[in-house]
Every structure is written in C-alpha cells, then in structure tokens.
Amino acid sequence: xxxxxxxxxxxxxxxxxxxxxxxxxxxxxxxxxxxxxxxxxxxxxxxxxxxxxxxxxxxxxxxxxxxxxxxxxxxxxxxxxxxxxxxxxxxxxxxxxxxxxxxxxxxxxxxxxxxxxxxxxxxxxxxxxxxxxxxxxxxxxxxxxxxxxxxxxxxxxxxxxxxxxxxxxxxxxxxxxxxxxxxxxxxxxxxxxxxxxxxxxxxxxxxxxxxxxxxxxxxxxxxxxxxxxxxxxxxxxxxxxxxxxxxxxxxxxxxxxxxxxxxxxxxxxxxxxxxxxxxxxxxxxxxxxxxxxxxxxxxxxxxxxxxxx
Ligand code: GTP
Numbered sequence: 001x002x003x004x005x006x007x008x009x010x011x012x013x014x015x016x017x018x019x020x021x022x023x024x025x026x027x028x029x030x031x032x033x034x035x036x037x038x039x040x041x042x043x044x045x046x047x048x049x050x051x052x053x054x055x056x057x058x059x060x061x062x063x064x065x066x067x068x069x070x071x072x073x074x075x076x077x078x079x080x081x082x083x084x085x086x087x088x089x090x091x092x093x094x095x096x097x098x099x100x101x102x103x104x105x106x107x108x109x110x111x112x113x114x115x116x117x118x119x120x121x122x123x124x125x126x127x128x129x130x131x132x133x134x135x136x137x138x139x140x141x142x143x144x145x146x147x148x149x150x151x152x153x154x155x156x157x158x159x160x161x162x163x164x165x166x167x168x169x170x171x172x173x174x175x176x177x178x179x180x181x182x183x184x185x186x187x188x189x190x191x192x193x194x195x196x197x198x199x200x201x202x203x204x205x206x207x208x209x210x211x212x213x214x215x216x217x218x219x220x221x222x223x224x225x226x227x228x229x230x231x232x233x234x235x236x237x238x239x240x241x242x243x244x245x246x247x248x249x250x251x252x253x254x255x256x257x258x259x260x261x262x263x264x265x266x267x268x269x270x271x272x273x274x275x276x277x278x279x280x281x282x283x284x285x286x287x288x289x290x291x292x293x294x295x296x297x298x299x300x301x302x303x304x305x306x307x308x309x
Contacts, residue, residue: 005053007057008058009085010086010093018120051176080112082117105117117150118170199308200282269288273294
C-alpha cells in the first residue's frame with residue numbers, strides 16, 4: 001500500500017531538514033549544509049512492511065510553487081494521502097506564504113479532497129518570548145486561512161522532540177491497523193505486568209502505537225504507583241523524547257562503527273527493555289515491578305514476535 005505525502009512550504013522553512021532527520025537519520029547539526037531543493041525530490045520509504053510512504057519534498061522557491069499550481073497542478077495534487085505544509089515561525093513574508101497555502105489547499109480540494117492536512121509552525125526554537133502564545137496566535141491565523149478544511153497544527157523544531165511528536169501523529173493516521181496494534185500492545189503489556197509498552201518503527205523510530213490506547217498529540221501524563229504508595233505522573237512527551245534520544249544514540253553508535261541492537265535499563269524504581277519486535281519495529285517495555293526480571297521481559301518479547309509480524 002502506497003501513500004503519497006506532500007511536503008510543502010516556503011523555501012528555507014525547513015522541509016528537507018526534517019526529512020533528512022526523520023528518514024535519513026542525519027543529525028540536526030548537518031542540516032545547515034543542505035542546499036535548496038530543485039523542483040520535487042521524490043523518495044519511497046518502506047514503513048512497516050506493506051506501507052510505503054511516497055514522500056514528495058516540493059522545493060519552495062516561488063518559481064517552483066507557481067509551477068505546482070499551474071502546469072504541474074494535476075501531477076502534484078492527485079492521489080495525495082497527506083499534505084504537510086511547513087511555515088517558518090519567523091517568516092517575513094507570511095502574507096505570501098498564506099496565499100500559496102490557500103492555493104495549495106484549493107489544488108488539494110480539486111484533486112484529493114480526502115487528503116489529511118497537517119500544518120507545522122516550524123523553527124519554534126527561534127521564538128524568544130512565550131512559545132505557547134506565539135504558537136496559539138499562529139495556529140489561529142492558520143485556521144482562519146483554511147476555509148473550513150479540517151487541519152491539525154503542530155509547533156516543531158529540529159532541535160527537540162517536537163518534530164517526532166508531529167511526525168508520529170502524522171504517520172499514525174496513515175497506518176491502517178493502528179488500533180488493532182494498540183489492542184495487541186495492551187494485551188502484551190498486561191502479560192508482562194508492564195506499566196506501558198510502546199512500538200516504534202525501526203528506521204525512523206517514530207511511535208506507531210502505545211499500550212495506552214489514547215495515543216494522540218494532546219494526551220496527558222499517565223499515573224503510575226511509586227514505591228512510597230503515592231502516584232507519580234509520567235512525562236506526557238515521553239514517547240517522542242525516547243524517539244529523539246534513541247535516534248541520537250544510534251547516530252553515536254554509527255560514528256564508532258557500532259550497531260544498535262537493544263537496550264536494557266534497570267533503575268531503582270523501574271526496568272526498561274528496548275528490543276527488536278519484528279523486522280520493522282522495536283518495542284519498549286517499561287515495568288515498575290522490581291520482582292520482574294529483565295530476562296523474563298525479553299523472553300516475552302521473543303514469544304510475542306509472531307503475533308506482531
Ligand atoms: P527549499 O528546499 O528551498 O524548499 O527549503 P527547505 O524548506 O527544504 O529548507 P531547508 O530544510 O533546506 O532548511 C533551511 C534552513 O533552516 C537550514 O539551514 C536548516 O538548518 C534550518 N532549519 C531547519 N529546521 C530548523 C529548526 O527547527 N530551527 C532552526 N533554528 N533552524 C532550522
């Protein structure tokens with residue numbers, strides 16, 4: 001199954017940077033060397049066995065944009081599964097950006113009315129005053145310019161986990177059996193007496209499903225029992241932070257010519273095991289029960305593999 005993903009937005013807004021971090025495992029520090037994209041760069045990314053993402057990174061210079069909206073209109077906007085439109089939070093030409101955005105929405109309505117639309121208010125790290133306030137203001141502006149089209153807006157930066165949060169949510173909408181996966185994960189979590197189980201895609205390390213079925217960008221922290229009998233809450237950004245940390249760890253491993261296979265952590269109040277689940281996925285099992293051995297968790301993962309293939 002192939003899903004076409006359009007990546008659009010003004011030149012320099014950061015499209016190729018995010019693509020190279022998420023899909024080519026490059027570190028953020030290397031993105032400054034990227035040149036402007038000429039016309040459209042197409043990539044096929046195998047994502048979870050049968051699902052292939054057909055990524056169209058559309059160079060954002062005016063001449064290219066004008067082309068997409070006229071001569072290449074049908075080619076660009078047909079059969080689109082998702083359009084991701086990137087706005088530079090510090091753009092000095094917001095009016096022009098919005099005009100192109102509205103035109104692209106129109107093209108999408110004409111050729112792919114079913115496509116999902118995600119908007120990224122990008123480079124949010126550059127905002128000096130309140131990031132929340134700036135984001136809310138931008139979000140409102142984008143809603144007003146979307147003429148009733150259902151959109152989802154994320155504030156993102158290549159320098160923190162927000163990029164993974166946005167992309168995990170986007171990809172999540174493309175996985176046909178995400179709910180079934182989440183159900184299997186809950187059963188698996190119960191079998192392991194785990195607090196939580198998270199499934200990551202192997203190369204991108206984007207979150208595919210979690211055992212707490214409420215996986216979404218706005219979920220709140222989960223409550224866990226701590227040793228003193230009280231309840232502590234888990235960080236709501238824990239999934240995307242794990243993605244980001246593991247990706248940079250993998251990068252460090254590659255630098256010393258090592259290969260990342262699995263990870264085990266035993267701390268005073270919890271145990272975490274990150275291991276290969278299937279050919280395309282990794283699973284993270286978090287247990288807050290000191291009587292459960294890491295080896296038992298690993299054995300459970302091995303036994304559950306077939307179910308998830
Ligand atoms: P075109 O290919 O011309 O359409 O541009 P693009 O949207 O692909 O932009 P590109 O990814 O080449 O990024 C332009 C610059 O923005 C690079 O120097 C990146 O390092 C920088 N950049 C990308 N994302 C971020 C971010 O989140 N924060 C900051 N501060 N800079 C970023």
